[in-house]
Amino acid sequence: MPLSNIASLFGRSPIKPIEKHMATAHEASADLIPFFDALMQGDLAEAEKVQKRISASENRADDLKRDLRLHLPDSLFMPVSRTDLLELLRAQDEVANTAQDIAGLAVGRKMEIPAPLQPLMKTFVDSAVATSEQALRAINELDELLESGFAGREVDIAQRMTEELDNLERKSDKLEVEIRAALFKIEKDLPPVDVIFLYRVIEWIGDLADRAHSVGNRLQLLLAR
């Protein structure tokens, strides 16, 4: 007997799923570290394996995104704005997409990272992934924010985390300038087409940090109400 009861008043909270989505997106970007390690060691087989893993993470993030969108009907009354939440979700999804694009391009071109560039490249990738990790950390505050009713100290904690995100993104920007300058110095000794795509991968790694940073921005907008 389909008895009507108080339970139908409660919708599915989007908070846990959105945290899970960010965790999955970060899984994709975090795999860029072993990916570039393999690339720099010239181990293309390993790089392809990691690239498949990144693609799989991105797919899972897509599924989570679709599921979340489907469960956010207009009639849902939430402590945060529905539009802000969907924008946050889109920003998170971009992190996974960018990671997938980077790995896809590098594998497709069987990319080699020139030896003089390698130490700097490693720092740069680490820095971009650190930005995405910090975004995940900030997003993980959402359940605590919900618990405190999106007010008071918890908001301050989340704000501090997004400020840290600003710093990390700035650091990535600086590294991007440095690595481009380093590439510029050696570019005439390399095949020109390879150089073009090296510049592009560098740009996209910079984008990854930007996208992770914009997750923080979206979170700030969500909290400013």
Add this chain to the structure above:
Amino acid sequence: MEILSQYGTILLILACVFGFFMAWGVGANDVANAMGTSVGSRALTIRQAILIAAVFEFAGAYLAGGEVTATIRKGIIDSEVFAGQPELLVYGMLSALLAAGTWLLIASVLGWPVSTTHSIVGAIVGFSAVGISADAVSWGKVGSIVASWVVSPVLAGTISFLLFRSVQRLILNTEDPFANAKRYIPFYMFAAGWMVAMVTLTKGLKHVLKDAKIELSFIQDAGIAALVALLVAGIGVAMLKRIKRDPEREKGNRFANVERLFAILMVFTACAMAFAHGSNDVANAVGPLAAVVSTVQSGAVVAKATMPSWILLLGGLGIVIGLATYGFKVMATIGRKITELTPSRGFAAELAAASTVVLASGTGLPVSTTHTLVGAVLGVGLARGIGALNLRMVSTIAVSWVVTLPAGAGIAIVFFFFFKGVFG
């Protein structure tokens, strides 16, 4: 007159059966709604919830249910109109019970959140307005009852909003939520205890105390209630002491241990909720039954009649059996479905709803416990405390409102003429 003496026994038996059926329905569905929030927030197991419900529903009905029962029994109708034809009142009350029961059954199958209270009030108004005459209804009283249906969810929502805001300020948004929770939760326990004790003293035990020739002033009542509440808070403090901070649990969510403290508080508010529900909703089953019993036994419509305690006992028993045979299933379903409500919110909703319902019981207004609880949950939601609330439920309630009153009335009218035809 002869009809009542001729068919008195069979009418009495019918009334008992219908009243019991109604009480069973209240126990099977309404109690589960009232207690479901506690089960859903994992503050109580189903077994514990049933135990608390059995004890406190009963206590609420027995100690504070008198006023609402009186309203259902003789407040909605104008008993003078029935003076010459007491059998019509008996038929009417029988058909009201049967109609409300039937309508609840239909609505349950359709999955509509209809209220027992609305059904029974609609049925009583229906049979007296159409079956007798429009003058047979005390429209003023009906008006205030209908108004209370709007006021009670709004009031509960306001109280829960303020309660949750106070929790945010005093506990959640502080440096050390765990220590502050231990410090402030006993005050909420005190409030719950005081409220229940106060209503019991001023309403339920009024007659008992009068018989014992004890006159208590409001201040004295408040003082005694405060002593009871202190005792309640004392038990609460002892229970809170046993909860130790467990760093393991804080890894996922820093508030995990704080919620364990609120779960203790929720045991107390669940008791208050069951008490409030008993004080208001048992009347739906017992009120019409009491009207039939007093009319059949005295052979006339008596305005002032003492209610035999076996009637309340029957109502309480029906509720407990309803709970034990079917309500636990509903409660399990509700508990499984409500996963987003944590004890710090659940308590605020329950305490607000219980306070509102107990207040209504004290004034003799039959309100819908479920709708009041919905209002209280929305209040917490407005304080940004709940992840997602389904507002469609609110519009469904509004529709069920509009449908239940005429439906209850219509079915009651059909049964009324049926009984009139059968018994003459």
